[in-house]
Amino acid sequence: MTLNPSTNRHHYPSPAPSPPNGIDFTMTAANPITVLASSRAILDGKLTAATIVISRATGKITSIFHSVLHASDFPPGTTYINHSPHILLPGLVDAHVHLNEPGRTEWEGFWTGTRAAAFGGVTTVIDMPLNAIPPTTSVSALREKVQAAQGKCWVDVGFYGGIVPGNPTELRPLVEAGVRGFKGFLIDSGVPEFPAVSSTDIALAMAALADEPTTLMFHAETIPPIADSVGDDVQRSLPPLAPIGPLDEYATFLASRPSAFETYAIAQILSLAHIAPKLPLHIVHLSAIEAIPLLREAIANGINITAETCFHYLSLAAESIRNGDTRHKCCPPIRSQSNQDGLWEELMQDDGCITTVVSDHSPCTPNLKLLPSHIANAKNDVVAGQEESKGDFFSAWGGVSSVGLGLSILWTEGQSRGISIEDVVKWCCKKTAKQVGLENEKGDLAVGFDGDVVVFDDEGFFEVGEDAMLFRNKCSPYQGMRLQGVVKETWVRGQRVWDREGSGFGKGGPNGKLLLERRR
Numbered sequence: 001m002t003l004n005p006s007t008n009r010h011h012y013p014s015p016a017p018s019p020p021n022g023i024d025f026t027m028t029a030a031n032p033i034t035v036l037a038s039s040r041a042i043l044d045g046k047l048t049a050a051t052i053v054i055s056r057a058t059g060k061i062t063s064i065f066h067s068v069l070h071a072s073d074f075p076p077g078t079t080y081i082n083h084s085p086h087i088l089l090p091g092l093v094d095a096h097v098h099l100n101e102p103g104r105t106e107w108e109g110f111w112t113g114t115r116a117a118a119f120g121g122v123t124t125v126i127d128m129p130l131n132a133i134p135p136t137t138s139v140s141a142l143r144e145k146v147q148a149a150q151g152k153c154w155v156d157v158g159f160y161g162g163i164v165p166g167n168p169t170e171l172r173p174l175v176e177a178g179v180r181g182f183k184g185f186l187i188d189s190g191v192p193e194f195p196a197v198s199s200t201d202i203a204l205a206m207a208a209l210a211d212e213p214t215t216l217m218f219h220a221e222t223i224p225p226i227a228d229s230v231g232d233d234v235q236r237s238l239p240p241l242a243p244i245g246p247l248d249e250y251a252t253f254l255a256s257r258p259s260a261f262e263t264y265a266i267a268q269i270l271s272l273a274h275i276a277p278k279l280p281l282h283i284v285h286l287s288a289i290e291a292i293p294l295l296r297e298a299i300a301n302g303i304n305i306t307a308e309t310c311f312h313y314l315s316l317a318a319e320s321i322r323n324g325d326t327r328h329k330c331c332p333p334i335r336s337q338s339n340q341d342g343l344w345e346e347l348m349q350d351d352g353c354i355t356t357v358v359s360d361h362s363p364c365t366p367n368l369k370l371l372p373s374h375i376a377n378a379k380n381d382v383v384a385g386q387e388e389s390k391g392d393f394f395s396a397w398g399g400v401s402s403v404g405l406g407l408s409i410l411w412t413e414g415q416s417r418g419i420s421i422e423d424v425v426k427w428c429c430k431k432t433a434k435q436v437g438l439e440n441e442k443g444d445l446a447v448g449f450d451g452d453v454v455v456f457d458d459e460g461f462f463e464v465g466e467d468a469m470l471f472r473n474k475c476s477p478y479q480g481m482r483l484q485g486v487v488k489e490t491w492v493r494g495q496r497v498w499d500r501e502g503s504g505f506g507k508g509g510p511n512g513k514l515l516l517e518r519r520r
């Protein structure tokens, strides 16, 4: 090793690999590096051999080589791991997670939710504005959330703001305070403190955000009016379709929330898009394939709109949901197998309207799922004293728990559909990062990006037992399933947070960053 006294920089020992493209191939004593290598990695969306150098001081990727370099190529003191043949992926950005703290921390919290994320290779989660109390509909509520999150996050966490009636003046201050987008509901949200918006509210929100660097997102389900003369406010207060059939049969629930709820809501949003032509619009958790032609046409006409779908719509189907298995209840609902096939078909199109796949992890305490004891098989699923309403899809909380399982769910389901690991990275890393304005630091393995790296064994299997459901309440439709694709290690900004075969969660504690830098 040669020491350059003027800069105190240690240069790499000979034989050092020649630095391609003039990359600064040096390490200072104050800036030690971690090097992760593998014969297989996803760089710039393509599978290739790679050696990734991460600064331990900044957590950023400082150089990348498209080949496997050796430990001896680096200075002593370098942490070097060759993970061949496991795949190095950029950490997943799950752009739709409900963490529910403060206020409903017994449903989920920052600590449990972000550990579950890290377990499954998710290095960034974006928290939804509802189910915590207060909901994130004002800057002061955001402050409470940020306060509650301090010191508890194992991965990086960003926040969405909420659009509710009466809060348009809060929206720009929320952008300034660092929220990464906004969500509004066109139907009852399930919690009283987050009411649905009318067309008038949407128009006000669009006007307020028209020139802001943000994304306006909608829970697009609404009850089509019984008559054109029904006013907007009356419309919003209509009850959903009454159940016709046994309440514990999934088909009864599915029939109460038809695809027309989604297409009608999307048409309503599109009819207002001219108010903010530049503002990125986004449909969260798209389920109904009938909405795809509407969205495609809108995009062809220049409307700036995208859609996400969820792991559960791509892996579960109405036909296989047992009576009373409310772990599958979510809104919009999981639809037929042919609907699932149609979502996959759209997702696989390069120019499709569905650009991202997220979890919509929206958990609750097991008692609120009203799960009958013949289905409950995790310890905390069985709750005494609710026999009369057990399995009632209409009374049960709507939301599927899956944060941290998504990579393996998609990989398992995708085996028979011919997807590649590059596809998964596109849907769950690259495009989700873009959706929330993190495309210059997350979602890819590239110089200058955060050193968020997943070590993925694409051929391994695991069973979704309690040890794989690190979210607070072990109640998920994936429970007991055998999934292909195991996350061996998760690195967040150059620190190993999860080491499946080694020490488990890192001794460094929860070092997740709260992503509150204003979007640009």
Ligand SMILES: NC(=O)NC(NC(N)=O)C(=O)[O-]
Binding pocket: 098, 130, 131, 189, 190, 191, 219, 285, 329, 330, 331, 332, 360, 362, 398, 399, 400
């Ligand atoms: N209040 C909720 O968490 N709702 C969520 N619930 C679902 N998806 O069933 C959602 O994202 O709409």
Ligand SMILES: [Zn+2]
Binding pocket: 219, 284, 285, 331
């Ligand atoms: Zn929603």
Ligand SMILES: [Zn+2]
Binding pocket: 096, 098, 128, 360, 361, 362
């Ligand atoms: Zn949600």
